[in-house]
Amino acid sequence: MIASTIATALWAMGPAYVPNNAAVLAGGGDPIDGGREWRGRRLLGDGKTWRGSAAGTLAGVALALVLNAVVGPASGALGVSLPTFPISVALALAAGAMAGDVGASFLKRRVGRERGASFPGLDQLDFVVGALAAVFVVAPGWAGDVFTPLVVVAVVVVTPVLHLGTNIVAYAAGLKSEPW
Template identity: 40%
Template sequence: MDVLGVIVIMLNGLWLFLPAMLPNSAAVVFGGETKIDFGKSWRGKRIFGDGKSWRGFFGGALSGIALGLILIGIAALFGSEDYWGFGGFWGNVGVIACLSFGAILGDLCAAFIKRRLGLARGQKAPVLDQYDFVIGAFCVTALFYPDWIYAHFIEGWHIAALIFILVIMFAIHRTANIIGYRMGLKKEPW
């Protein structure tokens, strides 16, 4: 495979992963009100903390799904009705829902781990902060659509798409957090 082919695979992987990249940022915008853990503690520490709300959970995930539907529409305009490659429209929506909810669940798991480690809300947790949603999105999607994950991110040269996502995610995560901080939506720029 030539260099251009690998670049196309990497950009295609990023396009496919976009519905997983939006939910955590959107959750910040939609967040507030009732906390997911209802203010409860476990072993003397909050379960998830004040940063995780039901409104943010569903608002974030549904934003990722909405973005995915827009991307399906864009792909259809260019003649690729089954761009996500999993059984037409409803199969594609299933993949997109798994990516979106998986990203939010990954972030929720990271909050749980951070509370267990005694880290306060907003305190830095390198690697965990940058990749929690990536791991969650891939795990949930692999649970329901393992063939899709294999075909688009593991098989042959498609591993380049996975590596590309892992490499650029740090920069994307950092940029999104700085923007959120400057907009007053986040208390810390990391």
């Protein structure tokens, strides 16, 4: 039961897990906020770019298409019925993850945290909130079937561990300037 719940959680969140990493790899480009400020602070900062957001969203959708292609064998190997991703769901998960991250940057700037500053909890779950909100709006039936309460709990427990691990790897590889 626990293993199948975790497998479903990781599979269903895959298209939301990939965008932020892909955005870092795409790097650079014009900032979404265009350099604008509000109350003396940048709206988002240079780290949130149009190129990164587009690349992240496309990477999430691409992963969903790959997962759709291998869902049968993966379900059989894991002994669990894994979901497929309609394109609307893939787009909602990926774009929602990016929107959640942008929203967190906005909040971090409002409380005076600079780009790259750690904000425990928010840093690990901002994209989860964005992805889940978007998918529940776009495809509530699909979301309700896949993201059961147990799966959501698994996502909330497993995601911070995965997030920290992938960020440490990206930091060690020189792709990020901080390990969180």
